[in-house]
Amino acid sequence: MIADLSVELIHATVQLEQPLGDGTRTVGTGFLISAPTPEGRPRTVLVTANHVLTRMPGSEMKIGYRLQEDDGDWKYRPTKITIRAGSTPLWTKNPDRDIAAIEIEVPPEFAQAAIPLDWLADQGSFDKFGVGPGYEMMALGFPRGLSANGAGFPILRSGRVASYPVAPSKQFPTFLLDFSVFPGNSGGPVFVTRGEGDQSKMMIAGMLTQQVELDSERLEIGIVTQASFIRETVALLDGKAPRTPAPPATAATPRGRPVAVTTPEAFSTASPAAQVSR
Secondary structure (H helix, E strand, C coil): CHHHHHHHHHHHEEEEEEECCCCCEEEEEEEEEECCCCCCCCCEEEEECHHHHHCCCCCEEEEEEEEECCCCCEEEEEEEEECEECCEECCEECCCCCCEEEEECCCHHHHHHCEEHHHECCCCHHHHHCCCCCCEEEEEECHHHCCCCCCCCCEEEEEEECCCCCCCCCCCCEEEEECCCCCCCCCCEEEEEECCHHHCEEEEEEEEEEEEEECCEEEEEEEEEEHHHHHHHHHHCCCCCCCCCCCCCCCCCCCCCCEEEECCCCEEECCHHHHCCC
């Protein structure tokens, strides 16, 4: 059952990209959430890191849908969506965190693949799951634009919580995860599963938004923005999010040496075909 829950999130995770017109492209990761409106209208919301969208200068981007044909084969079917009206962004950004949300129209298969909003951690979820230092979490994404296969599925990786404390999110809006972060990972979900059989549960702990560098050296540590801020951003679509400004993200700092917190931003590559096998 745990494997089934992981597969559900794999189906909901998509590659985001925008060709830049000079043979390069910008790439990031996003995932789909089923978040009905207050009136009960079904709605699919794409969430990603805000910097992924802001660094796409064009009005349209491609979402990497994967559709299963009648013979059972999976095909990669990237589809354009509009993210700007002129120079005006159509997405909603969190005012305090690097998170963005946009309502989108999706193929019926992907509307079904969107994960429930309830899977996102809230203020008490970490305590319920027993999350603390050393707890193993999984992450989905497209490092350097690579997918797991020609069908365009994301790559699943894992790491352990590398900071303490990790809750509550109002005081600790981000936490560290011990795994290598690459351009293209930005916006990917970080999650945990537990239990067996019908008692299995999944929790989206947060979104990969940054990495840690020391003297321009990558430390192979990711910074995860807590899922409560994803919830807040989705609520902002309806103008109903309660706002409690959180303290800035921080990273451990060796005495006398600067630590840079940088975004593993959607990257530009001059050879897309060489980066992604499709």
